[in-house]
Amino acid sequence: xxxxxxxxxxxxxxxxxxxxxxxxxxxxxxxxxxxxxxxxxxxxxxxxxxxxxxxxxxxxxxxxxxxxxxxxxxxxxxxxxxxxxxxxxxxxxxxxxxxxxxxxxxxxxxxxxxxxxxxxxxxxxxxxxxxxxxxxxxxxxxxxxxxxxxxxxxxxxxxxxxxxxxxxxxxxxxxxxxxxxxxxxxxxxxxxxxxxxxxxxxxxxxxxxxxxxxxxxxxxxxxxxxxxxxxxxxxxxxxxxxxxxxxxxxxxxxxxxxxxxxxxxxxxxxxxxxxxxxxxxxxxxxxxxxxxxxxxxxxxxxxxxxxxxxxxxxxxxxxxxxxxxxxxxxxxxxxxxxxxxxxxxxxxxxxxxxxxxxxxxxxxxxxxxxxxxxxxxxxxxxxxxxxxxxxxxxxxxxxxxxxxxxxxxxxxxxxxxxxxxxxxxxxxxxxxxxxxxxxxxxxxxxxxxxxxxxxxxxxxxxxxxxxxxxxxxxxxxxxxxxxxxxxxxxxxxxxxxxxxxxxxxxxxxxxxxxxxxxxxxxxxxxxxxx
Numbered sequence: 189x190x191x192x193x194x195x196x197x198x199x200x201x202x203x204x205x206x207x208x209x210x211x212x213x214x215x216x217x218x219x220x221x222x223x224x225x226x227x228x229x230x231x232x233x234x235x236x237x238x239x240x241x242x243x244x245x246x247x248x249x250x251x252x253x254x255x256x257x258x259x260x261x262x263x264x265x266x267x268x269x270x271x272x273x274x275x276x277x278x279x280x281x282x283x284x285x286x287x288x289x290x291x292x293x294x295x296x297x298x299x300x301x302x303x304x305x306x307x308x309x310x311x312x313x314x315x316x317x318x319x320x321x322x323x324x325x326x327x328x329x330x331x332x333x334x335x336x337x338x339x340x341x342x343x344x345x346x347x348x349x350x351x352x353x354x355x356x357x358x359x360x361x362x363x364x365x366x367x368x369x370x371x372x373x374x375x376x377x378x379x380x381x382x383x384x385x386x387x388x389x390x391x392x393x394x395x396x397x398x399x400x401x402x403x404x405x406x407x408x409x410x411x412x413x414x415x416x417x418x419x420x421x422x423x424x425x426x427x428x429x430x431x432x433x434x435x436x437x438x439x440x441x442x443x444x445x446x447x448x449x450x451x452x453x454x455x456x457x458x459x460x461x462x463x464x465x466x467x468x469x470x471x472x473x474x475x476x477x478x479x480x481x482x483x484x485x486x487x488x489x490x491x492x493x494x495x496x497x498x499x500x501x502x503x504x505x506x507x508x509x510x511x512x513x514x515x516x517x518x519x520x521x522x523x524x525x526x527x528x529x530x531x532x533x534x535x536x537x538x539x540x541x542x543x544x545x546x547x548x549x550x551x552x553x554x555x556x557x558x559x560x561x562x563x564x565x566x567x568x569x570x571x572x573x574x575x576x577x578x579x580x581x582x583x584x585x586x587x588x589x590x591x592x593x594x595x596x597x598x599x600x601x602x603x604x605x606x607x608x609x610x611x612x613x614x615x616x617x618x619x620x621x622x623x624x625x626x627x628x629x630x631x632x633x634x635x636x637x638x639x640x641x642x643x644x645x646x647x648x649x650x651x652x653x654x655x656x657x658x659x660x661x662x663x664x665x666x667x668x669x670x671x672x673x674x675x676x677x678x679x680x681x682x683x684x685x686x687x688x689x690x691x692x693x694x695x696x697x698x699x700x701x702x703x704x705x706x707x708x709x710x711x712x713x714x715x716x717x718x
Contacts, residue, residue, distance in 0.1 A: 193314055196238060197224040198231045198245035198254070204296075208244075211300040217307040228252025230706075232260060236661055239445065240268065242310060247274040251699050258290060264438055266405060267446055269310055273298055318450055321397045339363045343415045347375060347422055349470030356466060366411040367466060370426025374433060374462045375473035376440065377480055378402070379420030381454040381488075395421055398447055398455065405439055405446075420480075424469055433462065437489055437648035444488045456483040459491045481519040482610075494649035495610075510556050517560045517602050525599045529592055536588035547582050550591075554581065557598060564606055573597040617643060618657045621650070622665075629669045632695045636662050670694070671707045678716045685712045 192215065199205050205224045214220055222238045225231035227249045235243070243261065247254040258270045273294035291313070292306050342359050345351045351359075360368050367373070380394060399414055399421055406412055411426040425436055440457040447455050458479030460472030479492040509532065516528045532553065536546065557571050573594050575581045585591050624642050628634050639662070640647045654662055670692040677688045689700035704712050 192218050192220040193241040193311060194222045194238065195219045195242045195244055196231060196234060196240040197221055198226075198228065198243060198249070198257070199224075200226050200246065200249040202226070204246070204298075208298055208303070211298070212303055212307070217304050218311040219307055228254065228257030228260075231257055233661070233663060235261070235265065235268070239449070241314060242269045242271060244271045244273065247272055251702065263435075265442060266439070267442055269314070271306065271310070321401060321450060339365075340415050343413060343422070343424070344417065346466075347417075347424070347470050347473040351467075353467050365413055367413055367424055367426045369411045370428055372427050372462045372464055373466050373469050373472065374425050374427065374436070374460060375469050375476050376423040376425070376436070376457055376459045377417070377420050377473070377476040378414075378423065378440070378443075378455055378457050379480060381456045381483065394451065394453060397451060398443075401446060401450075402443055405443060422473060422476075424473075426466075427462070430462075434647065437491060437646060440489045441648060455488060456480055457489045458483075459489070461493055478515075478518075481515070489648055489652070491646050491649055494645045510552075513553065513556050514560055517557065517599055518564075518606055520599065520603050522600075525596065525603060529595045529599060532595060533588045533592040536591055546585070550582055550585055553595070554578070557602070560602065564609070566602065566605060570601055570605070571598060573601070614653050614657065617645070618654060621654065622658075625666055625669060629666060629673065630691055630693050632690075632693045634666065634693060666693075667703060667707070671704060674700070674704060674712070675708065675715065678712055688712070 195214075197205050197208060199208075205226075209221055209224070219242070222240055223234050225234050228245075229252045231243065231245065232252075243257075245254040245257060254272055254274070258272070261268050261270060269291050271292040271294065272290055273296055275296050291310065294303065294306065342351065342363060346356070357368060360366075378398065380398075395416055399416070402414055402421070402423070406414075412423060414421055414423045416422075425432075427433060427436075437459065440459070444455045444457065447453055458476040458481075460475035460479065463469060463472050475492040475496075479490040479495065482490045482495045512528055513532065516524050520528065536549070554571065558568065561568055561571055572578070572581055574597065575584045575594070581594065585594060621639055621643060624639060625634070628638075636647050636651070640650045643650065651662060654665070658665055660668075674688055674692045677683060677691060678685075681688075683691075685701070686697040689695075689697045692700070694700035694703070701711055704715070708715055
């Protein structure tokens with residue numbers, strides 16, 4: 189790998205951080221220090237911005253120690269390697285880290301020679317992981333060995349709804365699949381949005397690498413299966429509770445980041461709703477495919493329930509043409525709409541039938557359009573286009589040219605309006621979140637989960653749209669609100685610092701003082717005295 193790996197240094201003593209940075213010739217061992225932090229809380233914020241490959245951290249620090257931070261990283265950034273260093277007295281304490289994402293343990297004082305040896309080992313591990321993903325020859329062989337045709341065909345039939353109910357448990361056992369070990373199931377679709385790396389000349393080859401990475405990261409998740417589909421990778425996961433669904437979205441977010449960094453490609457992931465029977469996994473997969481289309485406005489990982497209300501059964505259409513028309517009405521760009529309209533109107537040119545047959549065809553088309561319009565709360569007159577009403581459409585369209593003109597006009601009108609409304613809905617959601625935060629910032633228990641519970645959306649979706657629309661993370665925004673209010677109270681009241689801390693959501697006055705000084709450069713008392 190040509191680019192050096194990124195490392196973040198975390199220690200509550202500035203002298204220690206400076207000493208370690210100066211002792212090591214980072215370029216020789218293939219690393220660069222992209223930042224440093226003085227505690228776990230500070231580090232987690234910087235990790236979101238800097239995206240390091242390795243975090244080198246002390247164990248004992250105020251506000252959040254190294255082990256607690258490592259545990260959080262294991263949940264939200266499982267690919268990041270963590271190295272602990274501390275004094276002799278902390279050795280037994282450090283042994284508790286064995287179940288976390290800890291790959292090395294170093295005793296203080298840090299010896300430069302020992303540190304460089306450890307960093308070289310870590311670099312070797314990272315190089316091997318990347319090389320394994322980039323080794324096209326081995327990937328092709330792995331593809332042939334690990335995805336037998338019969339197993340892939342069975343899973344494909346399962347997500348298409350073509351697997352017999354009685355055959356499912358028999359074939360699951362025959363193919364060594366553990367998907368029946370759960371009480372609820374969900375499907376996801378993973379596909380490439382951009383392929384910037386010329387080495388990946390086809391999705392099929394890239395998909396092998398993506399699938400390998402996905403399987404490596406999902407080992408701790410539980411019961412799942414992933415397999416190739418023509419346009420992407422399908423993932424089926426069996427779960428025991430709703431918490432695992434949140435874990436699943438976290439895994440997918442990390443997958444997107446790693447593929448972007450390692451393979452120079454952008455992934456998009458759509459996740460369907462949870463179903464309570466494996467036989468109904470086809471419904472979840474159909475929704476996952478629709479969720480992918482929302483990636484333009486909702487981010488790289490999209491959970492269908494975040495962006496689309498519960499669908500009624502009328503929208504689960506079996507006919508390919510009806511599905512395509514419904515899809516382009518909601519998500520189609522100019523090229524997609526024109527292609528769909530040409531296909532629909534072209535059949536009028538190719539088919540000889542009576543006028544009543546044409547009208548029946550038009551009624552079928554109107555039914556699909558009306559379902560989309562009604563479901564999304566649009567005015568029904570948008571369906572008529574240049575015609576006055578429903579009967580005007582039936583009598584006004586006499587041939588394929590009339591059909592093409594009318595359908596193009598209607599599709600462009602509906603697709604454009606829905607796109608503008610999706611953008612508007614996102615902005616409304618952000619405003620509701622800001623208002624809720626503004627009303628509840630004094631609650632020390634206010635968390636991302638509480639805000640998302642109020643909004644009835646997932647944390648992954650909210651984090652994506654909040655940062656995109658506001659320009660900073662939820663934590664940074666909440667901290668800024670609290671600090672602004674604290675500054676106001678310090679200037680306008682005589683209340684004690686600990687009282688102000690409690691009023692702006694901090695139970696611990698010392699931590700309040702730390703955050704305040706980090707924001708304004710002086711302690712609360714000095715700020716008041718200005």
